[in-house]
Amino acid sequence: MSAALLSLPASRWRRPLPGFGISLGLGLAWLSVIVLLPLAALAIRAAGLGVDGWLRAIQDPRVMASLKLSFSAALIAALLASAAGALVAWVVVRYRFPGRRLLDALVDLPFALPTAVAGIALTAIYSANGWMGRWLEPAGFKIAYAPTGIVIALVFIGLPFAVRTVQPVLEALGREQEEAAASLGASRFTTLRRVILPELLPALLTGFSLAFARGLGEYGSVIFIAGNLPYKTEIAPLLITIRLEEYDYNGAIAIAALLLAASFLCLLAINAIPSLFAHERRGRRRE
Template sequence: MSAVALPVPRRARHPLPGFGLSLGLGLAWLGLVVLLPLAALTVHAAGLGAQGWLRAIRDERVQAALELSFGASFVAASLALLAGALVAWVVVRYRFPGRRLLDALVDLPFALPTAVAGIALTAIYSSNGWVGRWLEPHGIKIAYTPLGIVIALVFIGLPFAVRTVQPVLEALGREQEEAAASLGASRLTTLRRVILPELLPALLTGFSLAFARALGEYGSVIFIAGNLPYRTEIAPLLITIRLEEYDYDGAIAIAALLLAASFLCLLAINAIPSLFAHERKERARA
């Protein structure tokens, strides 16, 4: 009696062909455009050694620039987060004339060249600008001060906060708020116990994105900063200055530090949803 040959099961094919080719091309472009330059910077920074890297970072001018960049970026990201959450709330929860225009204007810093934004902000807040001429007689100077740098960084960081919080608000709806109100919760209690826990991952993500973007911002800042060493000189500008002085080790050391900070922000952005999802699962089990 001859054995019956069983049919060999075919491997399920993907409904959209070309996955391997698409993945290969995508990874190739990613490697050439992003990973290769970053790898080159990392290799050069590692070649400096600990002593060479610390020697470049301990320079007083470098420390002043780093302190200004990190401090201004933190303050600007915090302000952009507060303003962005408010704008997202207004756009999602209210219907009013000009709502679509407001929603479109949020993306203006994405489309506007950063140099144009810097020139516009300088023209507005300088001593003879539309706003600066009214503030300087009261002792409030914005252009060519750290305050002007913060304003420029808020301008470019605001869209990140809005676009991160907005979809979460749209998905949240009003059912939970109405349920809390029906149980007698006040508006403040509803905001603190119902809305903020749902928005917290998006808020932290928006802050991280705005901070990382502000840390490496160049074009919109150099015009309004004044670029005074030890006072209004940001770290990205100092990298350019070090390159013009042929101090390649100093430029690489500063760039590597900014790269490490931005990479940590990206890790935080990717870790935040997982941490909150794990916490929700633990609460559900309890």
């Protein structure tokens, strides 16, 4: 049956969707309505502020403090999520143990769990009266209503990105290269550094970029555990909401445009990473 279908001219193939032009038009229409139009409206409003108006809104001390906190917490959380995600992916792919499928399913829990529920749960755990907070705070480790709690919340929502980007690469990598390196006398550290990490690096960078971009705009899981103290634990997405409630639309647009530009740069980096590493590998093969 498949041979008969392949022998038919391309014009006689029956595709489940209509022709390329109609499919492309419908896809772009939906994409424009849902994604492109709101982003274009934000970009146009931000451009209307002018450079002076945009800088005036961004250089406010409260805005600068919230942006510094959001970017630094997202960066630290993305680094931690990338490291932890690589370890979790390694365990899930390379080992067989009871509960492995449950662990693999739990990785996606932050995707399914409402972010507000995650924030409330983390606050209940790490607050002064929480399960762990009642022991940590007397020892000098304040997590809830502090930047540390923000980082933990961002690691929670960023971990699935790190695991799911590394996991398929590990599954495709197999163990042949590791066994070959071991047969040549390479130590475990040398095998990790020279064989495994070069293959995982594009996936690690992609997971890091996704976790960082998600952390910049995260709202629900952070506001409960952050405490939202101006100049201390107030994140940029929350300040956007506050500016809108104060009818300071220009200030909200300026902050939102900056976060949008940062997230867009992360997406560009994600798309550029595979091509850069592919070009480098081709260059090595030619040498």
